Amino acid sequence: xxxxxxxxxxxxxxxxxxxxxxxxxxxxxxxxxxxxxxxxxxxxxxxxxxxxxxxxxxxxxxxxxxxxxxxxxxxxxxxxxxxxxxxxxxxxxxxxxxxxxxxxxxxxxxxxxxxxxxxxxxxxxxxxxxxxxxxxxxxxxxxxxx
Numbered sequence: 001x002x003x004x005x006x007x008x009x010x011x012x013x014x015x016x017x018x019x020x021x022x023x024x025x026x027x028x029x030x031x032x033x034x035x036x037x038x039x040x041x042x043x044x045x046x047x048x049x050x051x052x053x054x055x056x057x058x059x060x061x062x063x064x065x066x067x068x069x070x071x072x073x074x075x076x077x078x079x080x081x082x083x084x085x086x087x088x089x090x091x092x093x094x095x096x097x098x099x100x101x102x103x104x105x106x107x108x109x110x111x112x113x114x115x116x117x118x119x120x121x122x123x124x125x126x127x128x129x130x131x132x133x134x135x136x137x138x139x140x141x142x143x144x145x146x
Contacts, residue, residue: 029097031070033105035062035082042066046084075099088112
């Protein structure tokens, strides 16, 4: 009879632990999305940063399909932004994560403008002498005609 009571108590304890774990898991949520460019192509290796209301940050990178995932998030408001080489940083997107849901947030990045500078020195003298043109290519005759 004692063994039966011990087994009943043990079974009750296991059942309570299972329900507590399930209840804790339901209190958490996931955030997932895809990072793409302006034309819809996936961006592989983009860095995605998630910031909660207290300022704590989590970072992940996109996989071969341009998909990122944050798991085990507490319900609340978050800010998300993405960066990738050759692209402008996205503006912060706000998302309200709800318990027990898998939220989806896709972000599109714009191609970054490429800046280059060309400096022309107008003070340098020009020469038409073929002997004075160093590191230049002289085109004449048939090459010039074609």
